[in-house]
Amino acid sequence: MRITMVGTGYVGLVSGVCFADFGHDVVCVDKDAKKVETLKAGGIPIFEPGLEDLVRKNVKSGRLNFTTDLAEAMEGADAVFIAVGTPMRRGDGFADLTYVYAATKEIAALIKGYTVVVTKSTVPVGTGDRVEEIIREVNPSAKFDVVSNPEFLREGAAINDFKRPDRVVVGTDSAPAKAVMRELYRPLFINETPIMFTSRRTSELTKYAANAFLAMKITFINEMADLCEAVGANVQEVARGIGLDKRIGSKFLHAGPGYGGSCFPKDTLAIIHTAEEYDVPLRLISTTADVNEARKTSMASKVVAACGGSVDGKTIAVLGLAFKPNTDDMRDSPSIAIIETLQAQGAIIRATDPEAVHEAKEIFKDVTYCEDAYTCAKNADALVIVTEWDQFRALDFARLKSVMQTPVMVDLRNVYQPDDPRLAEFKYDSVGRGAN
Numbered sequence: 001m002r003i004t005m006v007g008t009g010y011v012g013l014v015s016g017v018c019f020a021d022f023g024h025d026v027v028c029v030d031k032d033a034k035k036v037e038t039l040k041a042g043g044i045p046i047f048e049p050g051l052e053d054l055v056r057k058n059v060k061s062g063r064l065n066f067t068t069d070l071a072e073a074m075e076g077a078d079a080v081f082i083a084v085g086t087p088m089r090r091g092d093g094f095a096d097l098t099y100v101y102a103a104t105k106e107i108a109a110l111i112k113g114y115t116v117v118v119t120k121s122t123v124p125v126g127t128g129d130r131v132e133e134i135i136r137e138v139n140p141s142a143k144f145d146v147v148s149n150p151e152f153l154r155e156g157a158a159i160n161d162f163k164r165p166d167r168v169v170v171g172t173d174s175a176p177a178k179a180v181m182r183e184l185y186r187p188l189f190i191n192e193t194p195i196m197f198t199s200r201r202t203s204e205l206t207k208y209a210a211n212a213f214l215a216m217k218i219t220f221i222n223e224m225a226d227l228c229e230a231v232g233a234n235v236q237e238v239a240r241g242i243g244l245d246k247r248i249g250s251k252f253l254h255a256g257p258g259y260g261g262s263c264f265p266k267d268t269l270a271i272i273h274t275a276e277e278y279d280v281p282l283r284l285i286s287t288t289a290d291v292n293e294a295r296k297t298s299m300a301s302k303v304v305a306a307c308g309g310s311v312d313g314k315t316i317a318v319l320g321l322a323f324k325p326n327t328d329d330m331r332d333s334p335s336i337a338i339i340e341t342l343q344a345q346g347a348i349i350r351a352t353d354p355e356a357v358h359e360a361k362e363i364f365k366d367v368t369y370c371e372d373a374y375t376c377a378k379n380a381d382a383l384v385i386v387t388e389w390d391q392f393r394a395l396d397f398a399r400l401k402s403v404m405q406t407p408v409m410v411d412l413r414n415v416y417q418p419d420d421p422r423l424a425e426f427k428y429d430s431v432g433r434g435a436n
């Protein structure tokens with residue numbers, strides 16, 4: 001099959017390279033000429049484990065190509081994937097579909113033979129209908145189907161998630177489109193991955209329902225962590241105690257500083273707005289979004305409390321900036337609200353992250369970036385673990401203490417145990433397990 005991937009961001013690049021690795025011919029297109037240049041020169045614009053090798057292998061085989069020219073990319077394509085961004089619209093929180101519709105118009109004008117246009121971007125219910133209308137308006141004689149095929153990959157584990165997904169959801173009622181989608185995902189049939197065919201609207205909604213549920217699960221355990229702190233219980237043990245129940249499951253029950261990233265914050269708000277348009281209140285999801293927002297500032301308050309009630313003029317060392325380990329993605333990372341809240345209260349911020357510093361530099365003013373945890377901790381009044389990179393899981397506490405002004409550690413990811421004897425000389429606080 002010949003595939004065109006429109007948008008070569010996290011999702012477009014990972015999907016494109018994995019489809020090429022399945023044996024299809026893939027051309028990835030992006031408007032960002034610099035990104036395409038980097039990719040053509042063998043570079044990778046994002047950090048994602050395993051991606052560079054897989055891209056190199058498939059470029060070498062001739063099955064994966066990059067271009068800024070959509071017409072060239074769509075030559076003979078069986079399927080054109082739309083994998084452009086759908087960010088939160090400024091001001092009202094709806095999904096911004098500008099990029100999806102702009103891409104649709106460009107694609108429409110270039111459709112020649114029967115083409116399956118697939119929305120891989122996360123888009124609100126009904127977007128597929130509008131994409132179909134736009135194509136008809138621009139190119140009335142085009143033979144095509146519009147299919148919804150949302151992506152469930154996680155950054156940091158994206159290749160494995162794409163190649164070994166729990167399921168693939170395909171939304172279409174068209175038999176020829178189903179046949180094309182079946183062929184595209186054929187290698188997964190061999191692995192017995194459930195491929196679920198549904199209506200387009202059901203497929204579009206399934207993606208939002210999945211993200212909203214996961215966001216709710218995280219928020220649930222975060223609230224339990226607050227209660228644990230108040231009553232003297234341990235949230236990690238509560239999470240294990242409930243997670244072993246198969247009806248609940250142990251994933252996404254790690255208490256922490258609140259969810260962030262490029263998907264959960266925007267997708268929860270988008271589904272709330274969709275529901276409002278249809279007059280259906282989604283009170284659980286609305287509350288989840290509110291609780292998560294408040295949590296970020298309450299995490300900064302935890303740091304202030306650990307510093308004796310004020311951070312004014314104090315140096316805080318922040319370990320981890322990306323919204324989770326193994327990615328350089330800073331979009332809606334909890335580190336942003338935490339750092340900005342601390343800065344607003346007079347804190348001096350030093351920070352380190354194995355991959356996200358180049359992204360962080362675009363966001364923060366007045367942050368001193370450091371090579372590693374120990375340089376970061378130099379003269380600090382407190383150290384805060386915000387992202388649980390492996391590099392921060394086996395810190396040398398004696399070395400940290402020797403460089404810090406005061407040995408205070410706030411572990412927002414519960415990487416260490418409060419009763420760890422090596423922490424005896426530290427004032428240590430974490431999430432939902434009490435301080436030492």
Ligand SMILES: NC(=O)c1ccc[n+]([C@@H]2O[C@H](COP(=O)([O-])OP(=O)(O)OC[C@H]3O[C@@H](n4cnc5c(N)ncnc54)[C@H](O)[C@@H]3O)[C@@H](O)[C@H]2O)c1
Nearest residue numbers: 007008009010011030031032084085086103121122151155
């Ligand atoms: N990042 C994730 O983990 C993830 C997971 C699942 C789903 N999604 C969804 O996938 C979609 C893409 O997300 P992303 O994180 O890959 O976004 P991204 O911002 O990293 O990439 C989007 C790319 O599309 C390009 N683009 C925009 N308009 C274009 C056009 N007309 N022609 C060619 N290129 C164009 C941009 O230059 C950019 O490189 C979003 O809807 C997102 O919600 C993301």
